[in-house]
Amino acid sequence: MPNADPLRVVPVEGRRAMAAFIDLPRRLYRGRQGFVPPLALERRMSLDPKKAAFFEHATAQYFLAYRGDRPVGRISAQIDRLHLEAHDPEGGQFGLIEATDDPAVFAALLDAAEGWLRERGMRRASGPFSLSINEECGLLVDGFDEKAMLLQGWSPPYAAARIEERGYAGVKDLIGYIYDPASAPPIDARRLLERTGASDRVTVRKADLKSYADEIRILVGLFNEAWADNWGFLPFTEKELKQLADGLRPLVQDDLVWIASMGGEPACMVVALPDLNEAIADLDGRLLPIGWAKLLWRLKVKGLRQARVPLMGLARRHHRTVLGSALLILVLESLRQALQKRGYTSVELSWILEDNGAMNTLARSIGARPYKTWRLFQKELA
Structure with a gap:
C-alpha cells in the first residue's frame, strides 16, 4: 500500500x-x-x-x-x-x-x-x-x-x-566465480612452461611478510600495470596504497599471496584473503561489547573456510603469450595447494569484466564457475 x-x-x-x-x-x-x-x-x-x-x-x-x-x-x-x-x-x-x-x-x-x-x-x-x-x-x-x-x-x-x-x-x-580448491583439478603449469624455453628463469614464491610494505608495492605495481587498459581502470594512489596495506594487514597470510618472477623481475601475482564477512556475519555490524573477542577468536583460533581473490595480475609484456598463461597457472596452482592445506572450501574470484575473455576462460579452466553478477549503470543527464 x-x-x-x-x-x-x-x-x-x-x-x-x-x-x-x-x-x-x-x-x-x-x-x-x-x-x-x-x-x-x-x-x-x-x-x-x-x-x-x-x-x-x-x-x-x-x-x-x-x-x-x-x-x-x-x-x-x-x-x-x-x-x-x-x-x-x-x-x-x-x-x-x-x-x-x-x-x-x-x-x-x-x-x-x-x-x-x-x-x-x-x-x-x-x-x-x-x-x-x-x-x-x-x-x-x-x-x-x-x-x-x-x-x-x-x-x-x-x-x-x-x-x-x-x-x-x-x-x-x-562476474564473480566460486570454486572449491579441494575438488578443483590440479594443473601442471611446468609442462606448459617448458614449451617456452624459459623454465630455468622462472621462480615462484610466497609473500615475505617481514618486508610487508615492499611486497605490497610489488603487488599493487603489477596490478596497476596489468589492468591499465581495462574499462574504467584507475591506479591506486600512494595514499590509497598505504591505506590498503594497513587495512588488510591483519588478514594477509603469506602462503595465500604468490609472486612469479621472470629473470628476477616480478611478472605475475595473485592474492587471496580470508573472508572477513564469514567472521562477522552474526555480529550485526558491531564490535562492542564482545564482537571484538568473537572476531579475533574466529580469525586467529577457529580459522575461516571462505576466502576471496581480489587481486590478480600479469605484467603487460606477457599478455597473450604462452609464457603469460604459464605464469598465471603457476601462481594459481600454488595458491590452490595452500588454500587446500589450510582447509578453505569456498573461494571467490572476483570480479572479472564480462568481456575479459582471457580471464573468464582462465577462471573456468581451473574449475571455477560463475555464481554472481554485479552491473554498472549509466545515464545521460540531459
Whole structure:
C-alpha cells in the first residue's frame, strides 16, 4: 500500500545523520539471505573525507531519504578527478544506494544525486561505485542468496529494476566465480612452461611478510600495470596504497599471496584473503561489547573456510603469450595447494569484466564457475 508519510531527501550533515546513513542497510536488510551487515566502524572510516584516501582526489555528497522521521533510503554522488582525467571529463558517479522497495524513494534519491552532479557540470552519471572502482562497485543482479564476501556489495533483487525505471542502462557486468580448491583439478603449469624455453628463469614464491610494505608495492605495481587498459581502470594512489596495506594487514597470510618472477623481475601475482564477512556475519555490524573477542577468536583460533581473490595480475609484456598463461597457472596452482592445506572450501574470484575473455576462460579452466553478477549503470543527464 502507498505510504502516506511525506517523502523528503536531505544532505547528510552531522554525526547523527551519518550514523543513520551507515546503519540503514542493516535496518533494511537484516535477516535477508545473502546480506552481511558491514562493520559500522570500518564504514565510518571509509566514508570520512578527513580519513579516506579516496577524497585526496575526489569530492562527494551523501543523501538520506526519509518517510516522515524514518530513514528509508540513501545514496552518494561523487566526482573523482582521476576518473575525469582518465576516462570522461563530464562523468560523475553515484553509489551506496540502498532503499526500500518503493519507486518513489529510488526516484527521489537518484534525482538528488543527479542534481548535485549537474550543478557541478557533469553530463553523465554512472554507478554504483562505493565509492570508487577500486572499492565496492556494481549492483548485484544475480546470486542474491549467496552470502556477500569481503569487500563485495549485496543488493536486493528489486534494486536493478528501480534504477532502470529512472532511465539508467547497464553498461558493464562484473562476474564473480566460486570454486572449491579441494575438488578443483590440479594443473601442471611446468609442462606448459617448458614449451617456452624459459623454465630455468622462472621462480615462484610466497609473500615475505617481514618486508610487508615492499611486497605490497610489488603487488599493487603489477596490478596497476596489468589492468591499465581495462574499462574504467584507475591506479591506486600512494595514499590509497598505504591505506590498503594497513587495512588488510591483519588478514594477509603469506602462503595465500604468490609472486612469479621472470629473470628476477616480478611478472605475475595473485592474492587471496580470508573472508572477513564469514567472521562477522552474526555480529550485526558491531564490535562492542564482545564482537571484538568473537572476531579475533574466529580469525586467529577457529580459522575461516571462505576466502576471496581480489587481486590478480600479469605484467603487460606477457599478455597473450604462452609464457603469460604459464605464469598465471603457476601462481594459481600454488595458491590452490595452500588454500587446500589450510582447509578453505569456498573461494571467490572476483570480479572479472564480462568481456575479459582471457580471464573468464582462465577462471573456468581451473574449475571455477560463475555464481554472481554485479552491473554498472549509466545515464545521460540531459
